[in-house]
Amino acid sequence: xxxxxxxxxxxxxxxxxxxxxxxxxxxxxxxxxxxxxxxxxxxxxxxxxxxxxxxxxxxxxxxxxxxxxxxxxxxxxxxxxxxxxxxxxxxxxxxxxxxxxxxxxxxxxxxxxxxxxxxxxxxxxxxxxxxxxxxxxxxxxxxxxxxxxxxxxxxxxxxxxxxxxxxxxxxxxxxxxxxxxxxxxxxxxxxxxxxxxxxxxxxxxxxxxxxxxxxxxxxxxxxxxxxxxxxxxxxxxxxxxxxxxxxxxxxxxxxxxxxxxxxxxxxx
Numbered sequence: 001x002x003x004x005x006x007x008x009x010x011x012x013x014x015x016x017x018x019x020x021x022x023x024x025x026x027x028x029x030x031x032x033x034x035x036x037x038x039x040x041x042x043x044x045x046x047x048x049x050x051x052x053x054x055x056x057x058x059x060x061x062x063x064x065x066x067x068x069x070x071x072x073x074x075x076x077x078x079x080x081x082x083x084x085x086x087x088x089x090x091x092x093x094x095x096x097x098x099x100x101x102x103x104x105x106x107x108x109x110x111x112x113x114x115x116x117x118x119x120x121x122x123x124x125x126x127x128x129x130x131x132x133x134x135x136x137x138x139x140x141x142x143x144x145x146x147x148x149x150x151x152x153x154x155x156x157x158x159x160x161x162x163x164x165x166x167x168x169x170x171x172x173x174x175x176x177x178x179x180x181x182x183x184x185x186x187x188x189x190x191x192x193x194x195x196x197x198x199x200x201x202x203x204x205x206x207x208x209x210x211x212x213x214x215x216x217x218x219x220x221x222x223x224x225x226x227x228x229x230x231x232x233x234x235x236x237x238x239x240x241x242x243x244x245x246x247x248x249x250x251x252x253x254x255x256x257x258x259x260x261x262x263x264x265x266x267x268x
Contacts, residue, residue, distance in 0.1 A: 001029035001252045002237060003259040004230035005184055006091075006133065006164045006212035009035045009056065010045045013216045013227050022053070024231035029252070031055055031268055032259070033230045036091050036133060038063035040070040043080055050085040057265065059088035059133055061121055064114045065095045072117065077124035087263045090133030091164065092121035094146075097137040108142075115146060122150040125159035131262050132161030134181070140172045147179055154180030162262060165214045170200050177208055182262055184210035187220030187228065189239045202243045206254045210262070211236045 004025075008014070014021060025033070032055045037046040043060055050058035060080040062072050077089060094114050125132045132152075136143040152158050162182040166173065173183050183204045188194050201209075213219075213236070215228035220235035234248070237255065241248040260267055 001031060001249070001256070002211070002233050003256045004030055004033040004213050004215075004233040005162065005210040005255075005259055006036055006186075007033050007215045007230050008038070008217075009033065009049055009215075009230075010042055011216045014229055015045075015049075018049075021229045021231065024229065028231040028234055030230050030233055032057070032256075032265070034059065034088065034259075034263070037061050038091060039066055040072060040076065040080070047080075047083050047086060055268065057085050057087045057263070058083075059090050060086055061088075061090040061092045061133065062117060063091050063095075064093050064117065064135055072120055072124075074120055074124045074127065077121065078127055081124065081128045081130055086130075087265060088131050088133050088161070089121050089125040089128070089159070090161070091135045092118055092132060093135035094118060094139035094143050095135060095137045096139040096142075115142065118143075118146055119150055122147065122152060122159065125161070126151070126157060130159065132159050134161055134163045135165070136163065136168065140168050140175075144172070144175050144179070152179055152181075154178075160262070162210055164210075164212060165218070166200065167197060168200075169196075170203050173200050173204055177204070182208050182210050182258060184212045185236055185240065186212050186214045187218045187224070187232065187236055189236055190221040191224065192221075198239070198243055201240055206244070206246075206251075207258065209240070209255055210258055211240070211251075211255045 165186045219228035237251040
């Protein structure tokens, strides 16, 4: 019924309890999940988990915020993406959040390595015709500009993909949609101070929307502050259903169909 389009099941807080989590997913009607890779060092664990369970898939990529890790190149991403059940490239993108404090006072100009890493992922995704999982935080202008420069404009040869855990404005959502991307909403949508994001969720077309947990982070209300897991993704769907005057089953059906179309995964 529900699909968690973005989670980190190899995080120790989830992996050590994976059997219970999978039972909770079944109880909640969450029948599929995409386990996201954030470093090449963890890829074997991510892909191995997907190979182990018939309702879990994997991505391959290096998160824009990770330093002192193996740097990806196009050939490596292409090779790893050929492994069984790898259906996406990422998570990739740009992250300028609290840049001065987190990055030792560096400027945007000092983060060219992020932008080059992003381009590497885009080129690999285009080569293998698998969608991108985009992370962008306080960097939407550069994210959109690089996508356009690399030919991600919805035309033939573009990889497409999803802007995951969306927290940007309606204008950014509109620009992403115009480039052919999907928009994914997380448990942030349920937070009291997230009305601006709920307004965006009311605007995004249902045929271009996904839902996710980004677990173990960002647990939705009523579990905010606790460890998140894929069995909580229905709370995101319920929030969207309330915003749009739909039955939650309609949101589940639409977002599951979108997942299948974007990632080329067949229904169970």
